[in-house]
Amino acid sequence: MSTDTIRIKVAIGGRTYPLTIPRNEEEQVRKAVALLQTTVGRFEERYAVGDKQDALAMAALQMANQVASLQAAPAAALDAKEDLRLKQIQAQLDAVLGTLRTSL
Numbered sequence: 001m002s003t004d005t006i007r008i009k010v011a012i013g014g015r016t017y018p019l020t021i022p023r024n025e026e027e028q029v030r031k032a033v034a035l036l037q038t039t040v041g042r043f044e045e046r047y048a049v050g051d052k053q054d055a056l057a058m059a060a061l062q063m064a065n066q067v068a069s070l071q072a073a074p075a076a077a078l079d080a081k082e083d084l085r086l087k088q089i090q091a092q093l094d095a096v097l098g099t100l101r102t103s104l
Contacts, residue, residue, distance in 0.1 A: 002034045012036060039063065 007025050009016050011034045021029055039059040040052070049055040 013040060013056045036063070 004023050005020050007020050009018050012033060036059060040055045043049050043055040043058045
């Protein structure tokens with residue numbers, strides 16, 4: 001095993017899973033596990049889910065939806081920024097061309 005990876009065990013849905021991860025990702029992985037456990041617990045409490053598998057599936061769906069939203073948001077923001085920048089460049093070009101036309 002490489003020195004920059006570590007082996008950890010995480011508990012998800014009442015089961016323990018051994019993982020080999022980069023050492024610098026340990027904190028983030030543990031936070032993700034805690035978030036998943038919290039989300040599963042909320043589903044179990046709010047909706048009286050009897051089967052842990054159902055709670056895990058709903059938690060996974062909710063988190064995947066959040067990730068998809070986050071992935072789409074920067075692209076939309078980038079498009080808006082690019083659009084604004086293109087309009088600014090167009091205005092500058094129009095101003096320069098207008099100046100050139102009047103001087104001819």
